[in-house]
Amino acid sequence: MKRGADWWFRISSLAFVLLSAAAGLRLLYPLDVRILRVAQSRPSELLDAAGVLFSVPGGLEYAGAAILALAAGLFFTGRRPLAGRLLLVFLLTGLLELAMKTWLPTVPMPPGEARAADPSFIIEVPYPFPYPSGHMLRSVILLGAVYLLWPNRPLRAAVVVVLLGIAASRVYIGVHWASDVIGGVLLGVAGLAWAFDEKHQATGISNLPET
Numbered sequence: 001m002k003r004g005a006d007w008w009f010r011i012s013s014l015a016f017v018l019l020s021a022a023a024g025l026r027l028l029y030p031l032d033v034r035i036l037r038v039a040q041s042r043p044s045e046l047l048d049a050a051g052v053l054f055s056v057p058g059g060l061e062y063a064g065a066a067i068l069a070l071a072a073g074l075f076f077t078g079r080r081p082l083a084g085r086l087l088l089v090f091l092l093t094g095l096l097e098l099a100m101k102t103w104l105p106t107v108p109m110p111p112g113e114a115r116a117a118d119p120s121f122i123i124e125v126p127y128p129f130p131y132p133s134g135h136m137l138r139s140v141i142l143l144g145a146v147y148l149l150w151p152n153r154p155l156r157a158a159v160v161v162v163l164l165g166i167a168a169s170r171v172y173i174g175v176h177w178a179s180d181v182i183g184g185v186l187l188g189v190a191g192l193a194w195a196f197d198e199k200h201q202a203t204g205i206s207n208l209p210e211t
Helices: 005-024 029-039 045-055 060-076 080-103 134-149 153-172 178-195
Strands: none
Touching: 005 178, 029 153, 029 178, 045 153, 060 080, 060 134, 080 134, 080 178, 134 153, 134 178, 153 178
């Protein structure tokens, strides 16, 4: 049976809520520690450099500028509802990320685990808690929109590779638990599904995969 954007929104939202509850109760901590140990078991300068490189797309300034450029392109090509919804999703999920990193009592990352600092042109805001990963959230929204808007196989393959690299790098460089990364993915998918839902698109744009 085919399922569209509404199905993706419901499933990813429910999964995000459940994962957030488990993270807040610190039920995922033992598994997160094991994954971190495996991810950092074979460190190298090359992997450190790759981790920093893959951190770029999800940075607030980089992703923010890119989503504005994408929304502007959609606006001037007649896709104004989609442009507005993408910007709204980017803003609202960012505010939710901030609230959860401030008040959801997940286990903080040990300071000594970080292998590199994220590249940034703005002042980093210290959060008490790491859940969910903002880099992963923003990357999923931005690159996911590119994936859905342009059905080009090489481009879509590149998007998937980059997203996997970003996910792995957040854990490898020691700035997020694996659960933080998954939470960012789920929240980003829910936001994309809402933005691309045909019911809200006057132009009828919806390229979400169906199952």
